[in-house]
Amino acid sequence: MTEARSYQLFINGKWRAGSDGATIPVINPATEMVFASVAAASSSDLDEALASAERSRRAWSSRPAKERGDLLVRAARILAAKIPYAVKDLSTEQGKTIAEAAGEYARAVETFDWDGTHAEELSAAIPMGPNRMIVPAPLGVVAAFTPWNYPAVLIARKLAPALAAGCPVILKGAEETPSVAMHIVEALREAGLPDGVVNLVFGVPSQISRHLLNSPIVRVLTFTGSTAVGKQLARLAANNLQRCILELGGHSPVVVCADADLTKAVPAISEYKFECAGQSCNAPSRILVARPLYEEFLSRTTEVARTIKIGAPDDPATEMGPMANARRIEAMERLTKDATDRGAHVETGGARLDQLGFYWPPTILTGVPKDAKVLHEEPFGPILTVAPFDTIEEAIEEANATEYGLAAYFFTAAANSKRELIGGLAAGAVSVNYLKGVSADAPYGGVKQSGYGYEGGEHGVRSFQNLKLVNGQGSLG
16 A cells, blocks of 8 residues: 655745644545645744744845845746656646646746746836935735645745745645645755745644734735635734735636637637636636627537546546545536526536546536526636627626626627727736736736736736835935
8 A cells, every 4th residue: 555645844944744743634636535644734833934934034135136036047947847746746636637737837937937037127226217216125024825726826926926026935835735835845945945935834724824914924915715715814914914915716707709710719718718627716607609609609619518538637638637626516516506496508517427536527507597606606617607698788797797807808800899898898817819827927916806916927026025215315326
């Protein structure tokens, strides 16, 4: 029998177990079996992480920005070398295919490289004319909370800009995908990161968030996850006026106009939707199709969904693996039942697969009434609703009819339609004839209940800086 893996905490430059010996099981979603455990941090462990980060703060913030950047670039190269075996760990823990895991790690490497390459210029003084300048200064210790769906990308999008800006980080990794945090932190350690600059903890999320955010040592909170949890964290952060960067839920619409090229739209939507079994806050979830194209679009998309090969994530032939946990299966069942009870029709899918593992097939719902939960609650799984529209104004109204505003997409060649949709869609990002993940150089953030603040690019680094205004004669030297 193979010995179960054990993942540890990383505090003050050392890998170690939690002080009270508590652990959390890690489940393989393809087999529903426990195959590993992860150490759970106690209050004393969290106190050590806070103290360690605070001790490292002054030295790390005063280290030349170019040196900080060079270290991040080295870490990117080291992490790239770990990809061949790191992807297998991620696939086992989360259910992604090997190809999806490799693509995600590549994006994480790109993020560390971009932030490292631009660390010096984004830490340089900014002239404001005679006798004035802005001096970017690190804000201080960061508490970073990351989810299980895209752990490599989201850890990178929090760690890399914070470290580039000169801020130490206490990272709470996802207990369901601990290997990712371990591989990334180890890459930073091997690249020469000083002790205490990054501390990694796992454990009971609510206990960790309360403990860290109750400390005045923490000056910045960065979180990706549900809107409900984000609001709870923001309330905690308010007590110490900690800056918040919150990327929260999404319920992304796609508007397919009458002149859309379906040979491009259908595969683009299907590929992006069913990647990671639909467990993405950016994934399209509500498709609005111009009535003249509705039947053809529905037919083509349903056929694509039916032919997606579902199976073990380590099988090269698999196109979609299992969902990450039993909670997501329960959500799919609840949302589908609610919609069908209200009169919706299941075009394909709609029931858990009768096999071991958390497998839910691509599901397409039509005729969904406007009060159905699936149109208002983030599905976070492989469920799509498809509905026709008659005018662009109607499509925009329907697209904006949720509390979320993270991403939106549309397909058209008409310049007037493009202008109207770009201006009318309430979202942090709008993509035209295109569905892909966000690149490392681009700022990204939501509106409405999808959060606030920015990750990525220059704005992502600025999120961890105080832009100190310096006035007076001779201020530029």
